[in-house]
Amino acid sequence: MNTPILEMKTITKVFPGVKALDNVSFRVNQGEIHCLVGENGAGKSTLMKVLSGVYSHGEYTGEILFNEKLQKFGNTSDSEKAGIAVIYQELALVPEMTVYENIFLGNEITNGFVINWNETIRRSEEMLLKVGLKVNPTIKVKDLSVGKQQLVEIAKALSRDVKLLILDEPTSALNEVDSENLLNLLRDLKKQGVTCILISHKLKEVIKVADSVTVLRDGKTICTLDALNGDVTENVLIKHMVGREIDNIYPPRKHKPHEDVILEVKGWRAYDTTLGRNILKDINFNIKKGEIVGFAGLMGSGRTELALSIFGNPARYRLSGEMHLKGKRVHFRHTSNAIAAGIAYVTEDRKGDGLILIQDVKQNITLANLREISRRSVVDNNAEIRVANEYTTALNIKTPSVEQKVGNLSGGNQQKVSLAKCLFVKPSILILDEPTRGIDVGAKFEIYTIMTKLVEQGMSIIMISSELPEILGMSDRVYIVSSGRIAGELPVEAATQENIMQLATD
Amino acid sequence: MTFIKDLQKVLQQNIREYGMYIALFVIMAIFTVTTNGIFISSRNIVNLLNQTGYIAVLAVGMTLVIVIRHIDLSVGFLAGFLGAVAAIAMAFWKWPVYVVMPVVLGLGVVAGLATASLIAQLGIPSFVASLAGWLIYRGAILLVTMGTGTIIIPDPVFNAIGNGFIPDIPEIGILPGVHKLTLIIGFLAIILFIAGAFNDRKKKKVYKFEVLPLNIFILKLVTISGVIGYITWVLSGYRGISWTLVVVLVVVAIYDFITSKTVLGRHIYAVGGNPEAAELSGISVKKMVYVVFGSMGMLSALSGILFASRLQSATTTAGTLFELDAIAAAYVGGVSAAGGVGKVVGSLIGALVMMSLTSGMNLMSIDISLQYIVRGAVLAAAVIFDVATRNRAK
Numbered sequence: 001m002n003t004p005i006l007e008m009k010t011i012t013k014v015f016p017g018v019k020a021l022d023n024v025s026f027r028v029n030q031g032e033i034h035c036l037v038g039e040n041g042a043g044k045s046t047l048m049k050v051l052s053g054v055y056s057h058g059e060y061t062g063e064i065l066f067n068e069k070l071q072k073f074g075n076t077s078d079s080e081k082a083g084i085a086v087i088y089q090e091l092a093l094v095p096e097m098t099v100y101e102n103i104f105l106g107n108e109i110t111n112g113f114v115i116n117w118n119e120t121i122r123r124s125e126e127m128l129l130k131v132g133l134k135v136n137p138t139i140k141v142k143d144l145s146v147g148k149q150q151l152v153e154i155a156k157a158l159s160r161d162v163k164l165l166i167l168d169e170p171t172s173a174l175n176e177v178d179s180e181n182l183l184n185l186l187r188d189l190k191k192q193g194v195t196c197i198l199i200s201h202k203l204k205e206v207i208k209v210a211d212s213v214t215v216l217r218d219g220k221t222i223c224t225l226d227a228l229n230g231d232v233t234e235n236v237l238i239k240h241m242v243g244r245e246i247d248n249i250y251p252p253r254k255h256k257p258h259e260d261v262i263l264e265v266k267g268w269r270a271y272d273t274t275l276g277r278n279i280l281k282d283i284n285f286n287i288k289k290g291e292i293v294g295f296a297g298l299m300g301s302g303r304t305e306l307a308l309s310i311f312g313n314p315a316r317y318r319l320s321g322e323m324h325l326k327g328k329r330v331h332f333r334h335t336s337n338a339i340a341a342g343i344a345y346v347t348e349d350r351k352g353d354g355l356i357l358i359q360d361v362k363q364n365i366t367l368a369n370l371r372e373i374s375r376r377s378v379v380d381n382n383a384e385i386r387v388a389n390e391y392t393t394a395l396n397i398k399t400p401s402v403e404q405k406v407g408n409l410s411g412g413n414q415q416k417v418s419l420a421k422c423l424f425v426k427p428s429i430l431i432l433d434e435p436t437r438g439i440d441v442g443a444k445f446e447i448y449t450i451m452t453k454l455v456e457q458g459m460s461i462i463m464i465s466s467e468l469p470e471i472l473g474m475s476d477r478v479y480i481v482s483s484g485r486i487a488g489e490l491p492v493e494a495a496t497q498e499n500i501m502q503l504a505t506d
Numbered sequence: 507m508t509f510i511k512d513l514q515k516v517l518q519q520n521i522r523e524y525g526m527y528i529a530l531f532v533i534m535a536i537f538t539v540t541t542n543g544i545f546i547s548s549r550n551i552v553n554l555l556n557q558t559g560y561i562a563v564l565a566v567g568m569t570l571v572i573v574i575r576h577i578d579l580s581v582g583f584l585a586g587f588l589g590a591v592a593a594i595a596m597a598f599w600k601w602p603v604y605v606v607m608p609v610v611l612g613l614g615v616v617a618g619l620a621t622a623s624l625i626a627q628l629g630i631p632s633f634v635a636s637l638a639g640w641l642i643y644r645g646a647i648l649l650v651t652m653g654t655g656t657i658i659i660p661d662p663v664f665n666a667i668g669n670g671f672i673p674d675i676p677e678i679g680i681l682p683g684v685h686k687l688t689l690i691i692g693f694l695a696i697i698l699f700i701a702g703a704f705n706d707r708k709k710k711k712v713y714k715f716e717v718l719p720l721n722i723f724i725l726k727l728v729t730i731s732g733v734i735g736y737i738t739w740v741l742s743g744y745r746g747i748s749w750t751l752v753v754v755l756v757v758v759a760i761y762d763f764i765t766s767k768t769v770l771g772r773h774i775y776a777v778g779g780n781p782e783a784a785e786l787s788g789i790s791v792k793k794m795v796y797v798v799f800g801s802m803g804m805l806s807a808l809s810g811i812l813f814a815s816r817l818q819s820a821t822t823t824a825g826t827l828f829e830l831d832a833i834a835a836a837y838v839g840g841v842s843a844a845g846g847v848g849k850v851v852g853s854l855i856g857a858l859v860m861m862s863l864t865s866g867m868n869l870m871s872i873d874i875s876l877q878y879i880v881r882g883a884v885l886a887a888a889v890i891f892d893v894a895t896r897n898r899a900k
Contacts, residue, residue: 379767379768
């Protein structure tokens with residue numbers, strides 16, 4: 001069992017000004033599930049890019065031994081031929097193509113010239129069976145949920161006779177049920193002789209599934225732990241990852257929320273004209289001043305849609321029902337009305353619809369409230385820089401200057417810029433949609449601390465999250481959303497992962 | 507030695523911005539040599555600027571259209587059609603010029619808003635919506651000129667826009683044959699520019715913001731003042747500043763101010779940079795489409811007025827291919843098709859580059875076939891330069 005399938009020796013990769021990998025050694029045994037953990041920027045993704053040939057031989061120093069042969073991959077197709085497949089966070093499927101077209105894309109079954117579609121479909125069914133996905137291969141990929149798309153991508157890798165499967169944060173976009181299924185699939189694949197490298201921020205699932213764990217920190221290998229004898233615990237991993245122990249990443253709260261209700265939504269219903277059905281129905285909930293209210297639920301349960309329908313309905317659903325803000329009935333025709341009324345929304349997808357990556361930090365921070373820094377519609381550049389400096393200091397955004405393009409910042413810092421933009425509109429209600437997705441432990445802790453400070457100043461926060469520990473650790477009250485309705489409400493003292501999941505899945 | 511180093515650093519950091527100016531300078535220098543100085547003669551430069559006018563105003567509007575990730579193909583024939591409308595109003599209906607101009611500009615806005623409503627309300631791709639406009643306005647210009655053919659415009663005020671020059675102060679005995687008011691305006695422009703630059707620098711220092719090293723700052727002032735001075739000197743040697751140049755400079759100044767200094771401008775660039783993020787920041791993407799296409803329609807009308815005035819008539823083929831010249835000028839000027847990037851001053855320079863090529867090659871009697879090939883190559887080179895410097899940046 002202990003023969004290595006992969007050995008990476010003394011890998012060093014230098015970017016201008018940064019040593020991303022510093023003498024890293026990494027060894028993976030045949031047929032194991034090997035987890036790779038570390039904070040953002042620790043070098044996990046860079047290491048995998050070296051392995052898969054994104055950085056070609058010569059762009060790094062060190063040796064890669066795969067299947068006991070020295071490998072010099074010039075590009076990704078070289079590593080694919082050798083039997084290495086990488087599944088990235090951002091899926092590489094063509095949404096408008098069918099499942100079977102996607103599985104054999106770039107690896108078409110032909111008689112030399114013409115594609116044999118019947119054989120392609122038959123083989124696709126075989127592959128889908130292997131990954132336990134029960135869908136018709138002739139449907140389009142865009143009609144599948146993210147979890148199922150991921151399985152299609154794994155099926156695609158399997159169709160190429162993969163020996164080493166690398167998954168980069170595969171569960172970050174999945175709900176608990178889909179995550180569990182995926183981890184089970186990895187165990188099945190292990191039995192079929194496929195070796196897996198799993199990169200994950202979710203330490204619980206790492207502990208559940210790993211045979212061994214390698215920890216990277218600041219571009220160096222810290223240690224490789226054997227997970228089978230049970231020594232690996234969350235605290236041990238966190239200690240190695242950050243170089244210090246974090247006892248409790250959820251900061252304590254001094255103040256209790258006030259009793260006065262600031263936002264009340266009654267009989268809320270949203271009809272999606274393109275889908276032709278109600279995506280939200282009979283929603284009733286309220287938010288109190290100075291309160292953090294968690295909205296738990298599975299991916300696709302309607303939490304984001306609910307948030308957007310309150311926030312000026314940019315998705316243009318047909319809405320009915322009542323919304324009362326500070327006792328007054330309100331109706332927002334556009335996001336600008338919601339912002340003016342004191343509601344701000346931090347999106348779950350900061351790169352897709354939160355930030356303007358080609359603009360700099362200061363332009364992003366001030367975007368939603370330019371009037372504040374302008375006189376007669378003319379922007380005061382100096383005031384803008386002052387405001388941006390204030391917020392970068394207050395939120396500890398790490399950037400060389402406020403004139404740095406946001407696209408060049410790390411994920412955690414981008415999230416803070418996205419948050420700063422929403423705070424600059426000085427909202428009384430802040431909606432955070434997956435506020436800590438894909439950011440490292442240190443940045444998470446900072447976001448939680450900021451949230452705590454904000455509610456102590458009297459702001460109310462709606463926090464949508466798929467991470468149950470975060471819901472339990474941060475909320476005062478929890479609403480559980482399931483298939484477009486509120487399935488339950490729990491005070492945080494009564495909430496447990498189990499009863500939340502039960503409500504979310506019924 | 508630090509001076510050279512500073513200069514190198516500043517140039518490297520701003521190569522994208524300065525690249526066009528350097529290109530324009532090089533092209534003008536080359537033509538000056540190959541035409542034995544005829545290219546840089548007062549008369550030719552004045553003509554060159556007047557010819558650039560009607561494309562330049564279109565390029566300014568097109569910059570914003572491309573910035574918000576759209577395109578407008580209808581602007582050429584819209585300009586031609588509205589020029590014909592202006593001609594008919596003055597020649598046949600005997601409307602006074604002061605009524606005709608605002609009415610025609612207003613019609614331009616209406617036409618732009620019509621295109622915008624197809625795009626914003628119905629979600630039709632701008633390429634298709636404006637292609638429909640291209641056909642419709644082409645038909646419309648043929649329709650209104652069907653009975654008459656070319657329409658001669660009788661109004662001297664209107665015709666002065668494309669052919670006239672600002673008046674001079676009376677002769678006072680010094681510098682005979684030189685347009686003195688032009689010189690005075692140039693001189694004032696230099697003073698205002700220098701004062702503004704120092705003021706800005708002082709403000710930035712108060713806030714302890716980063717400023718250019720002093721020697722580079724002075725070099726920049728001297729260079730730009732020199733260029734302004736030289737241009738006014740050249741212009742004053744013929745008949746001075748033309749009304750067309752005044753119109754173009756006013757348009758560019760207004761648009762540059764709006765895009766770089768106002769909330770509206772920032773909202774337009776935000777929509778171009780990431781429409782979803784803009785929408786979630788309380789900016790109405792639809793409204794920006796209406797604003798940008800409305801402005802494009804108005805500038806099309808202005809372009810039509812400049813062109814008709816220059817020819818002192820409206821013709822059946824006016825406006826042909828203007829849209830493609832304007833798009834080319836915008837891309838040469840550094841606008842990015844991916845959206846959110848591009849400056850109106852850049853597009854003005856782009857228009858000047860393209861028109862300089864035409865003018866210079868005409869002076870050299872180069873065949874029209876080769877002229878197209880050279881202009882195409884320059885457009886390709888400009889875009890390649892843009893892509894290359896963008897990937898290298900930071």
